[in-house]
Amino acid sequence: MKLALIGMGSVGRGVAGMIAKKDLGLTVTGLADSTSGVMDPNGLDIPLLLANKKKNGYCGNPDLTALEIINKADYDALVEVTPTNAQSGEPAIGYIKAAFVRKKHVVTSNKGPIALAYRELRAMADNNGVALRYEATVAGAVPIMHTLEQGLAGNEILALYGVLNGTCNYILTRMAAEGLTYEQALMEAREMGYAEADPSYDVKGIDAAIKLVILTNTIWGQGVRLSDVNCTGIDLLTPDALRLAEDEGCTIRLIAEAIPRKHILRVSPRIIEKNHPLVVDGTLNALTLETDMAKEITLIGRGAGSIETASAIIGDLLFIRDRYDRRA
């Protein structure tokens, strides 16, 4: 299976490295970062290109753009791992559409296109008889989409409750464990590399809300938007509130929840019993699915990381290979 890999940030380098290391039958024939591109129908020398990237900051020919790679390279599936643009979804939406026009499968870790243009992209994939997969967009390495599709096949999903933002969960864990203020815990998260210089995208609940939109549209196909999510962040939370919760054997977590029967689509800090499976520590992510037969199923794992995200992308690629090979 031949791949065009677009994006050479942390995720792209992780995917490239794992594909080069493991004998999975995956070959990268096209590759682009933000300033260069390279292609070879017989397969690129990934270790060499990764070394070039490290040395020079780019890894291909500066005259070749990502879109040219997508439009000209010889590949079966596009791996789109450019950074998320939560406002426009571009340039990723354009990249994905260009691949669909060529009847290529698409695997992405990019939340922008899936949160902003899911219905349109799903329709294009279906009309062209190819796959659109995005396991890595929600909860990193945790195989949520596979569980919804295969593991819980036959179940009706009644509701979902998730801890989907590692930065917020780290801050809340530290506030509860050490009695830190929000500002102190945020500073610590920054020092650990868990929070951005401008943390508002995480701490105001926007990142979790985007993931909630992706999950909701995947499960119930409702076409909800970010503006439909009732969203409250953790930035106004006080140590007193956490202390009160702890006194009752509870704690506070930023919970993304979708409960269609109650018309609830919400991200907010919630008081939750400490022994509930959703209460995970540090930067872990967790998701509880409430179903009609299996009842509550909880999945826990790492929501970020280069190799962890590569795991989700490679899982999607192997699924496509397996599924479409058998079809052909």
Add this chain to the structure above:
Amino acid sequence: MKLALIGMGSVGRGVAGMIAKKDLGLTVTGLADSTSGVMDPNGLDIPLLLANKKKNGYCGNPDLTALEIINKADYDALVEVTPTNAQSGEPAIGYIKAAFVRKKHVVTSNKGPIALAYRELRAMADNNGVALRYEATVAGAVPIMHTLEQGLAGNEILALYGVLNGTCNYILTRMAAEGLTYEQALMEAREMGYAEADPSYDVKGIDAAIKLVILTNTIWGQGVRLSDVNCTGIDLLTPDALRLAEDEGCTIRLIAEAIPRKHILRVSPRIIEKNHPLVVDGTLNALTLETDMAKEITLIGRGAGSIETASAIIGDLLFIRDRYDRRA
């Protein structure tokens, strides 16, 4: 897809009821309990047969045996849900082999055949080009096998750690929460219907060890046996031991663990940090998979129950339908 359903205990009735209730494209054409059988190539009237079973204690023709149904009915997949015999695996092993001889797929919730005769049964399935699936044998509704196969595809599984026996977990939870002795907690578990009159199969760790054998052989194909598991139960545990663990922010859980790199295959009470994802309360089951790319992934859910187990069986059936339809 036509099914022969063998076994009409709690699990069999759950499967039959869910198939009758949901429009999944599954039709039961043969059915047997321990004393009777019934078949109809056009599909059986499940609600009527369930009512008969409730009223009379059997649901078919006393002259028809399970083996006759397996050998004569018109079906695509055998659903084998008779009770586990941990010594011989029979009559389930014989039932499964009879289905393979007829080139029928097999889905089972029965731990006996998978723990005792996995290699032989897997070879028969492969040689006949049919599926052998057993998601329900370990951790009930929790889709562990699907996660190993699809969700974590491409990962190397390095180790596994599981809370795989709900009875033990209930007893340990109650000992820790209320300071009960083992005997008091066991009595409570009996009153709640979580423990058998003879609890030794559960509390001595044998049930967890059987599930560990199933997981180990599934993941690493080593052909290990129950006698290879270093097994210690919870029946000698004192409230003092639990109190000491709790003083350190830890608790005790019966952990089944397989760590090939350390040659560890063990079921034993372990001291474990309370905030570890594996520490679940009551009768819940949990499994942490340690992998090379996704790192630690934990799955939590109900390990028993009629409808919960039906969820796992139906997931296996839909997987077979999807996979083999596309192949055909």
